[in-house]
Amino acid sequence: xxxxxxxxxxxxxxxxxxxxxxxxxxxxxxxxxxxxxxxxxxxxxxxxxxxxxxxxxxxxxxxxxxxxxxxxxxxxxxxxxxxxxxxxxxxxxxxxxxxxxxxxxxxxxxxxxxxxxxxxxxxxxxxxxxxxxxxxxxxxxxxxxxxxxxxxxxxxxxxxxxxxxxxxxxxxxxxxxxxxxxxxxxxxxxxxxxxxxxxx
Numbered sequence: 001x002x003x004x005x006x007x008x009x010x011x012x013x014x015x016x017x018x019x020x021x022x023x024x025x026x027x028x029x030x031x032x033x034x035x036x037x038x039x040x041x042x043x044x045x046x047x048x049x050x051x052x053x054x055x056x057x058x059x060x061x062x063x064x065x066x067x068x069x070x071x072x073x074x075x076x077x078x079x080x081x082x083x084x085x086x087x088x089x090x091x092x093x094x095x096x097x098x099x100x101x102x103x104x105x106x107x108x109x110x111x112x113x114x115x116x117x118x119x120x121x122x123x124x125x126x127x128x129x130x131x132x133x134x135x136x137x138x139x140x141x142x143x144x145x146x147x148x149x150x151x152x153x154x155x156x157x158x159x160x161x162x163x164x165x166x167x168x169x170x171x172x173x174x175x176x177x178x179x180x181x182x183x184x185x186x187x188x189x190x191x192x193x194x195x196x197x198x199x200x
Contacts (some may be wrong), residue, residue, distance in 0.1 A: 003184060008126075011128065065123045065124075065125070066125075066156050067167075068123070068168070068169065069120055069123055069125035069126075071161070071165050072116050072119055072120050072123075072125070073116075073127065073128040074161070075112075075116055075158060075161060075162070075165075076113060076116040076117065076127060076128055077118070077128055077130050077131060077132040078132045078134060078154060078157065078158050078159070078161075079109050079112050079113045080113055080130075080131045080132065080135075081131050081133075081134040081135035081138070081154070082105070082109040082151070082154060082155075082158075083106065083109040083110055083113055083133070083136075084131060084135045084139075084155075085135055085138045085139065085147070085151055086102050086103075086105050086106035086109060086151070087106055087148060088139060088149075089102050089144060090102050090103060090106060091145055092144065097107035097195070098144065098148075098195070101148075101191060101192065101195050102148070104188070104191070105151070105155075105188050105191075105192070108184050108185075108188060111184075112181045112184070115177050117183065119177065122174075134154050137150070138150050138151060138154070145196055145199055148192055148195070148196060149196060151192065152188075152189055152192045152193065152196075155185045155188055155189050155192070156185075156189060158181075158185050159182055159185045159186055159189065162178055162179075162181060162182040162185070163182065165178065166178055166179060166182070
C-alpha cells in the first residue's frame, strides 16, 4: 500500500458505536427472510370477501323470514275474513244444501287460520290481528247466492297467492301445509261454482 496516508480520509472506527449485536450468518439470513416475507405480504394483501355467505347467512335468513311472515299474515287476514263471512252467513241460511256447503267452507277457513298462526309463530313472527276488508264487502251483499259468488272471488285470490308463494317456501312442512291449503281452496271453488250453477 502506497500513498500519502495523512491526506487520506480516515473512516475507520467511526461506525463501531452503531453496532448493537454481532449475529451469526444463519441468524442474519433468517432476519433477511423475515423482512422479505413481511414486505411480500405488504405488497400482496389478502383479498377480503365483503359479503361472506357464512357471515351474512343469519341476516339473510331473517330478511327472508320477514318477507314470508308478511305473506302469511296477508293470507291470515284473508282467511279470517272468510271465517267471519261464512259464520255470519250460516246464521242467515235455512236451506240444508247451502248450509252444508257454507259450513264446509267455514271449517276449512278455521283450519287454515290455525295453520297460518302456528307457522308464523314457529318463525318467531308476530301474527296479524286484522281482518281483511273482504269481510265488510261480502257482508254488504244481501243475496246469499251473490255473496257466495263474491266469496269465491276471495277463494280464487287466496289460491293465486298460494301458487305464487309455494315455490319460495323451502321448509318442507310449511310447503306441504300450504299445498294442502291450495287444494282445499280449489276444491271449495269448484263446490261453490257447482252449487251456484244448480241455483242459477
